[in-house]
Amino acid sequence: MYISALKSRLSGQAAIPASKSHTIRAVAIAALAQGQSIIRNPLYSHDTLSCVSTYRALGAVIDTTNPLQWLVKGISGEIHCQNESIDVGNSGTTLAIALGSASLAAPVQEVIFTGDYQIQNRPVGPLCRALTQLGASCLPVKNNDCAPVRVKGRLSGGKVSIQCPTSQYLSSLLLACPLADGDTDIEVPLLYEPDYAKMTLDWLDKQGIRYSRQEMAHFSISGRQKYTSFDSPVAADFSSATFFLCAGALLADELRLTGLDFSDSQPDKAVVDYLQQMGADITVSPEGVLIRQSALKGIDIDMNRTPDALPAMAVTAAFASGTTRLLNVPQARKKETDRIACMARELTKLGADVEELPDGMVIRGGKKLHPAPLHGYDDHRIVMACTIAGMCLENGTLTIDTAEAAGVTFPDFVPLMNSIGAKITLSK
Numbered sequence: 001m002y003i004s005a006l007k008s009r010l011s012g013q014a015a016i017p018a019s020k021s022h023t024i025r026a027v028a029i030a031a032l033a034q035g036q037s038i039i040r041n042p043l044y045s046h047d048t049l050s051c052v053s054t055y056r057a058l059g060a061v062i063d064t065t066n067p068l069q070w071l072v073k074g075i076s077g078e079i080h081c082q083n084e085s086i087d088v089g090n091s092g093t094t095l096a097i098a099l100g101s102a103s104l105a106a107p108v109q110e111v112i113f114t115g116d117y118q119i120q121n122r123p124v125g126p127l128c129r130a131l132t133q134l135g136a137s138c139l140p141v142k143n144n145d146c147a148p149v150r151v152k153g154r155l156s157g158g159k160v161s162i163q164c165p166t167s168q169y170l171s172s173l174l175l176a177c178p179l180a181d182g183d184t185d186i187e188v189p190l191l192y193e194p195d196y197a198k199m200t201l202d203w204l205d206k207q208g209i210r211y212s213r214q215e216m217a218h219f220s221i222s223g224r225q226k227y228t229s230f231d232s233p234v235a236a237d238f239s240s241a242t243f244f245l246c247a248g249a250l251l252a253d254e255l256r257l258t259g260l261d262f263s264d265s266q267p268d269k270a271v272v273d274y275l276q277q278m279g280a281d282i283t284v285s286p287e288g289v290l291i292r293q294s295a296l297k298g299i300d301i302d303m304n305r306t307p308d309a310l311p312a313m314a315v316t317a318a319f320a321s322g323t324t325r326l327l328n329v330p331q332a333r334k335k336e337t338d339r340i341a342c343m344a345r346e347l348t349k350l351g352a353d354v355e356e357l358p359d360g361m362v363i364r365g366g367k368k369l370h371p372a373p374l375h376g377y378d379d380h381r382i383v384m385a386c387t388i389a390g391m392c393l394e395n396g397t398l399t400i401d402t403a404e405a406a407g408v409t410f411p412d413f414v415p416l417m418n419s420i421g422a423k424i425t426l427s428k
Contacts, residue, residue: 095147
């Protein structure tokens with residue numbers, strides 16, 4: 001599918017949908033828990049449904065017929081692999097967390113995890129080796145550190161050191177090790193995106209899981225614990241809000257975003273700070289986040305904690321004055337795509353002055369940009385970021401292919417953006 005975007009002005013109010021990251025953690029914990037849990041206001045998207053199907057295959061009973069609340073009958077930590085092969089679709093978070101969960105199965109059970117072509121190019125080798133060192137058997141089928149991965153249990157605990165260029169590795173261990181047969185010590189000499197691991201710790205705290213830690217560098221987790229059923233809402237998604245924050249800073253007469261909780265651990269709430277440093281007129285209050293267009297200037301941003309915000313911030317920088325440097329985010333090259341290279345390529349097509357760095361990008365703003373057909377790379381965040389670029393161009397229509405990828409995390413992106421004044425259409 002294609003998105004076509006025209007010059008737009010934004011105003012009104014938009015309720016931000018639920019967090020993908022929280023929804024996936026909620027499904028995983030509810031599936032591993034005793035009893036029936038209720039997940040209220042979940043995100044209904046390709047990624048979260050991939051998580052649902054994965055944990056169904058591991059034995060949980062999950063009812064998603066009511067979009068406002070999902071019912072999950074847990075398996076009390078007793079993994080029962082229903083399928084010989086489980087397809088996680090495009091969900092890297094699901095793959096990582098489910099590898100840990102499947103490692104809790106009895107040794108006689110075996111399951112192979114696979115996914116789409118992007119998943120089969122995202123490395124999970126360090127996590128596989130850590131799970132194997134802790135007593136399970138977790139082996140990439142092609143011996144290339146990527147899915148497909150064959151998993152057999154069972155986690156016994158022990159000591160492990162793991163470098164985490166993605167926080168998903170640590171989250172997987174944090175969620176699985178409380179259910180292992182013994183205690184676990186985890187050394188983490190490298191951790192990118194630490195706030196996503198903090199989100200996982202927040203869920204463990206709600207569950208009363210026993211662990212200790214030294215900052216985010218060492219964790220001691222007691223084994224033989226249990227998850228319990230819960231009834232809990234899912235917080236709104238700051239990663240999805242990023243596109244509306246950036247669009248509002250560039251195009252809004254007056255736009256209010258509702259549902260965002262700044263006490264939540266989600267790292268992408270930092271996008272508000274980034275934009276304010278660039279000169280954006282943003283006010284946070286109990287009624288929501290109010291944004292008005294203002295002149296933006298380039299700044300330097302350390303984006304290690306917020307790699308998912310890179311595509312939208314790159315577009316924002318292209319329409320700001322001066323130079324913006326998005327720095328210290330090498331993991332952005334190992335997401336669904338190499339987002340640094342892809343965003344540099346697509347913005348250059350529009351006439352932007354962009355320089356790639358090994359760990360980021362330099363965008364020299366102030367150039368007059370023009371429409372061009374853009375490639376979305378089947379990457380939801382690139383598709384949505386490029387759509388914002390089209391809404392900012394003065395003349396002509398911008399088209400982006402692989403538009404259906406937005407459904408991975410934000411199925412209602414187009415109608416919600418149109419509800420506040422965007423001029424976006426979808427076509428085949």
